[in-house]
Amino acid sequence: MYTQWLRQAGIIWTGILWSFLSYGQSAPVGSLPMQYVGSFAGEAGVPRLSSSFSYQNHNNFNGRQDVYESYLSYDQFIPAIRSGIGITTGVGNNLNAVGYNNQWTPIYFNKSNLYYISGVLAPKFSIQGKYTISPSIDYSYQGNSALSGYYSRQCRVGMLFNTKKYYIGYSVYLLNNYAFKDTNNINTKVRGSERGHLQLGYTFQPSSESKFSCTPQMAILVYENYYDQVVRVGIPALMLNFRYSHLLMGINNRGWHFGWQTDKVRAMASASFGNEKFFGNLSFRYLIKNQQGNKSTPFY
Amino acid sequence: MNVSENGAEENNDLLIFEYLEGDLSADKALAFERQLASDPALQMKLEQWKGTVVTQDFYDTQHLEEKLLQYTGEVGKRINSIVIGVMLSFLCSLLPLSLEKGKSMPIQPIRLPSPIIAGSLKESVVETNKRALLAKAFSPIVLPAKTTQELITPVRQSRKMTELELLQPRQLVLPVISSMGTPNELEVKMKVVTIQKPLAKRMITRKQAWKTKRMKEKARQQREADQFLKGHVPYVVPLNTTNF
Numbered sequence: 001m002y003t004q005w006l007r008q009a010g011i012i013w014t015g016i017l018w019s020f021l022s023y024g025q026s027a028p029v030g031s032l033p034m035q036y037v038g039s040f041a042g043e044a045g046v047p048r049l050s051s052s053f054s055y056q057n058h059n060n061f062n063g064r065q066d067v068y069e070s071y072l073s074y075d076q077f078i079p080a081i082r083s084g085i086g087i088t089t090g091v092g093n094n095l096n097a098v099g100y101n102n103q104w105t106p107i108y109f110n111k112s113n114l115y116y117i118s119g120v121l122a123p124k125f126s127i128q129g130k131y132t133i134s135p136s137i138d139y140s141y142q143g144n145s146a147l148s149g150y151y152s153r154q155c156r157v158g159m160l161f162n163t164k165k166y167y168i169g170y171s172v173y174l175l176n177n178y179a180f181k182d183t184n185n186i187n188t189k190v191r192g193s194e195r196g197h198l199q200l201g202y203t204f205q206p207s208s209e210s211k212f213s214c215t216p217q218m219a220i221l222v223y224e225n226y227y228d229q230v231v232r233v234g235i236p237a238l239m240l241n242f243r244y245s246h247l248l249m250g251i252n253n254r255g256w257h258f259g260w261q262t263d264k265v266r267a268m269a270s271a272s273f274g275n276e277k278f279f280g281n282l283s284f285r286y287l288i289k290n291q292q293g294n295k296s297t298p299f300y
Numbered sequence: 301m302n303v304s305e306n307g308a309e310e311n312n313d314l315l316i317f318e319y320l321e322g323d324l325s326a327d328k329a330l331a332f333e334r335q336l337a338s339d340p341a342l343q344m345k346l347e348q349w350k351g352t353v354v355t356q357d358f359y360d361t362q363h364l365e366e367k368l369l370q371y372t373g374e375v376g377k378r379i380n381s382i383v384i385g386v387m388l389s390f391l392c393s394l395l396p397l398s399l400e401k402g403k404s405m406p407i408q409p410i411r412l413p414s415p416i417i418a419g420s421l422k423e424s425v426v427e428t429n430k431r432a433l434l435a436k437a438f439s440p441i442v443l444p445a446k447t448t449q450e451l452i453t454p455v456r457q458s459r460k461m462t463e464l465e466l467l468q469p470r471q472l473v474l475p476v477i478s479s480m481g482t483p484n485e486l487e488v489k490m491k492v493v494t495i496q497k498p499l500a501k502r503m504i505t506r507k508q509a510w511k512t513k514r515m516k517e518k519a520r521q522q523r524e525a526d527q528f529l530k531g532h533v534p535y536v537v538p539l540n541t542t543n544f
Contacts, residue, residue: 030544045538082535124536129525132537164540203543207513208520213543243543263541287541 027052028252028270029199029217029237031283032071034086036197036219036237037169038120038138039160042077042084047288049074054092054254054281061276062107067093075120076288083123084134090116094144112146122160134160136171149181154192166202195222195231215241254281264289312342314522316349317515323523352508 031052033040050073058064075086092114099108118140125133135158142152158171176192201217219237224230239252248259248268255272266285272278318324319332336342504512 042536043538044541045536077536079535084536126535126537130521130537132535134536162539163537167539167544201539201544203540205540205543207517208540215543217544241543261542 027054027069027071027237027281027283028254028257028268029201029219029239031268031281031285032073032088033075034073034088034118034120034138036199037136037158037160037171038086038118038156039122039134039136039158039169039171040084041075041086041120041122041136041138042124043122043132043134043160043162044075044287045077047074047076048285049288050283050285052281052283054279056280057278059276059278062105063099063109064095065093065109065111067095067111069093069114071116077124081123082125083121084136086120086122086138088116088118088120088140090114092116096147110146112144114142114144116140116142118154122158130163132160132162134162136160147180149179149187151180152178152192154194156196165205167200169199170196172196193223193226195224197221197236211245213243215239215243217241254279257281263287310518312345313349313515314518316342316346318519318522319346320349321519323519352504352512 027035029036032050033043033048050071052069052071054069055066056068057066069090069092071088071090073086073088075084077084094112094114095109096112097106097108098110099106101107118138120136120138122134122136127133137157138155140152140154142154144150153175154173154177155175156171156173158169160167160169162168173192173194173196176194178190178192180188180190182188198220199218200220201215203213203215205213217237217239218235221234221236223232223234225232235253237253239250239257241248241250241252241257243249243261246260246262248257248261248266250257252270254270257268257270259266259268261268264287266283268283270279270281270283272280315324315332319329324332336346
């Protein structure tokens with residue numbers, strides 16, 4: 001009965017993921033823990049180091065050049081303040097549309113370099129040792145080395161509820177501004193379209209000792225459309241992961257993925273191919289678990 | 301059965317499981333035993349749970365019984381053959397006497413030494429020699445001294461037994477009869493032999509296995525929650541890092 005249910009869930013998720021594959025623009029869910037909801041800072045209970053490297057080759061489609069993004073994040077739980085803290089840094093390229101066709105489709109792009117930094121504070125509250133509720137606040141700054149006067153500032157508050165098997169997190173943007181100099185060299189501020197993120201995940205595992213598990217995760221973006229000013233919902237990231245022992249395999253918004261995961265280390269590679277583009281992502285995560293860390297988090 | 305009854309039943313199951321596992325604190329165990337004394341349904345459930353407990357180290361009783369039965373059979377055969385042998389030898393020993401009786405030979409009276417008559421020295425010397433020969437021929441058979449216990453104890457029970465070694469789990473005592481001899485000389489040595497047969501697995505249904513697994517999982521979660529209440533746990537329940 002359980003296996004049949006798993007199979008059905010897998011088929012449904014695979015169908016959904018295939019329909020969204022071509023829209024993948026971000027790292028797979030979980031490769032950067034604080035990407036969508038900052039409350040994941042310190043969620044592991046021990047120091048955690050995560051990195052993600054993404055590469056896109058558009059095969060010069062509509063003048064698009066190849067770009068990369070590289071991120072590194074670190075977070076840990078501090079028992080003294082009962083909170084998790086985290087920091088994320090990143091560098092990469094950005095394509096700015098500078099020319100459009102008659103249907104307002106961008107056909108000319110300028111490639112520029114971006115840098116990104118963010119910090120998170122996330123207090124933790126446990127309910128009877130079974131659940132964790134974690135509010136959070138984070139602030140991020142993004143600059144562009146090629147565009148003078150360009151920057152982006154974002155401030156979010158979030159909430160995460162999780163057990164060992166599932167989580168649900170939500171974040172809302174309190175501040176989401178882009179500033180740049182327009183064609184007349186006048187400083188201009190524009191409000192970003194993002195309004196919030198909802199992130200969900202659940203792991204199906206017959207028992208805690210089972211070698212096999214199936215873990216679907218997804219992030220939902222709530223945004224305001226520029227043209228019609230209507231709030232809409234998009235799915236920036238999805239992942240369906242199957243694990244047998246330490247071997248990972250599945251599908252995500254970056255394509256197919258495979259990897260190796262233990263309770264300390266996860267290394268994962270994702271890729272998708274098409275006529276007009278190639279997306280690839282490498283992610284790595286390491287949990288710094290020592291004897292002291294295990295004592296402070298005996299749930300392990 | 302409504303939801304609350306379901307929940308109560310699951311709580312009872314969890315309580316029984318922890319009680320059997322020895323995870324309950326002293327207070328909780330005492331309270332549970334009190335409840336158990338007044339609740340026949342709970343007692344029945346406890347018995348059911350006891351039936352599902354599987355321990356890894358247990359005696360392979362079936363195999364042991366088989367071996368013991370085999371041992372009894374072998375020794376019985378040996379004893380039977382010994383008894384038959386003894387009886388035959390006894391009958392054989394009676395055979396010459398009966399033959400002699402059949403011949404109806406006259407019994408020769410034993411000549412007692414005649415008194416030595418003074419003056420007949422030569423004759424007395426001959427008589428002395430005769431007496432010496434007769435004394436030698438009719439000298440009593442010297443048997444080893446037996447204790448009272450040996451005299452009282454029947455022959456077949458006077459085996460010499462070596463001391464048994466301390467039995468370990470999954471070890472079986474098998475007899476080794478060292479030699480075939482007279483019952484007096486029969487010596488049975490006991491030898492400890494380790495059985496190489498794998499452990500017999502208890503046959504449980506898939507549903508029972510699933511239920512047991514589920515209860516163990518719940519018990520584990522409860523233990524973690526108890527740890528938290530004792531203050532041994534900080535303020536975060538991490539996601540399972542092997543899956544997320």
